[in-house]
Amino acid sequence: MNDKELRARLVERLTASGQLRTEPWREAVSAVPRHEFLHGGFFREVGGSTPTAWTPVMRDDPRWLEGCYDDASLVTQVAGTVVPGDVRGEIMRAPTSSSTMPGLVVRMLEDLQVGAGHRVLEIGTGTGYSTGLMCHRLGDDSVTSVEVDESVSTRARTALGRCGFAPDLIVGDGLAGYEDGAPYDRVIATCGLLTVPRALIEQTRPGGIVLVALCGWLYSSELARLTVHEDGTASGRFLGGQISFLLARPPLPPPLGLLPDLDEGDERQAVLGADVMNDWNTRFVAQLAAPRAQHVGLTREGRTEHLFLDVDTGAWAVLREDGGQWTVRQNGPSRVRDAIEAHLTRWRGAGAPPLEQCEITLTSDQPVITWPGR
Structure with a gap:
């Protein structure tokens, strides 16, 4: 065609x-x-690669023209400067620009x-x-x-x-x-x-x-x-619908650096486990409470732990599951998991309404989100 x-x-x-x-x-x-x-x-993802690898598709490739008209996002730059013409073979770096x-x-x-x-x-x-x-x-x-x-x-x-x-x-x-x-x-x-x-x-x-x-x-x-x-x-x-975009360059997450001592801080029983974050809407509501927190999975002493870390402030929370029971340990200038659980509890108390029913009000940089019943 x-x-x-x-x-x-x-x-x-x-x-x-x-x-x-x-x-x-x-x-x-x-x-x-x-x-x-x-x-x-553009770059195509190499199937099954971990971490994700990319391989270039150039204009002389018979797949190029039809690929341009796929209803798909096409990565056009990785690592901030590398474009498809710079690569022979595969590259494992994060996308930084796309169509x-x-x-x-x-x-x-x-x-x-x-x-x-x-x-x-x-x-x-x-x-x-x-x-x-x-x-x-x-x-x-x-x-x-x-x-x-x-x-x-x-x-x-x-x-x-x-x-x-x-x-x-x-x-x-x-x-x-x-x-x-x-x-x-x-x-x-x-x-x-x-x-x-x-x-x-x-x-x-x-x-x-x-x-x-x-x-x-x-x-x-x-x-x-x-x-x-x-x-x-x-x-x-x-407006509803699960969408994905590359983040604007200035607010790319900062490097995690040296992780905090996860055995310090205050420990309590968690109201919600880390598994609730597998749901898109739940994760978005949690994100409203802690927009600069990063989620990292760790393995320590043979078990998986879930770290939520705000690098800028140094606040962190780590969730552990033991015998079907979740506990959370927190430290830093604020309690990241307290804020997330409070937000999620209010949203769930209102019946976990679809996000398109939420009202957004902006009087400063950070929007205020309200939902029916709140």
Whole structure:
């Protein structure tokens, strides 16, 4: 199949799945060639590898073109600088840039509720594919996109130029927005955020919409759509659905470093075991209580322990199971597990409502989440 046929097939798939819902965005997906944003190739995960290994797929590979039109996120950079053309064989490093799966891209663009004449700020240019879709829909002058990595931004500019687009591309910290172009009618972050930076709210017109993926270092994330109010606050709801994004570069989790002495601290019976964290919604609610805590599995004295560690503050909690009973030991300036269990107990007491029933209110950087019955 050629690229036009592959684009048409992608439109059919995304329409059938309910992610592509309106004609203007169908026209954009039909018109904007995703493969132009993947000229440098992409990485495929090596099946069964532990830790995860990646192998490059370049343009001369017969799998490349069809792979560009899979509804899949395609890793385009690992380890902060390494691109597919740099690798022969396999590499075991963490992804740092990708082309988000088209289904999630168009779902977010639909959920952004963009209209003619709206000016949009995008946080995280990436390959430029989503930027190109917005340029097709709104025109170049209505789109500003910020990317922290200069080399990534340069590649996106080249790809957008090949497609005939010339939006305002900024190299900088997207968490600060781009004040020179403000105010915006819509703001969209195509990378995961630990919280909603005040700058994004302040640079949005009253009545405008900010759409972000709220994440944390427990790696559960949800889309949140917020409407900005005249008094500078914002409120809205989660949109539901389990989504995954690469976190924005500045808030990557700090190195764990030397682990604390896990035999110190206060011990008590745990209200909830570590196994409850296997559920996506439960993990997300826990993450709201401790957004900077990392979860690490350890084996000591022949048994598995679950460490929740906030490197910045030094607060930690470790859970151990013995004979079907969970205990928790905590230390540091705050009690990480106390905060998590209190949050989860209130949520469960309200009937563990779906996240899309939760209300989000933002008066400062950290959103306040309430749910029915709270």
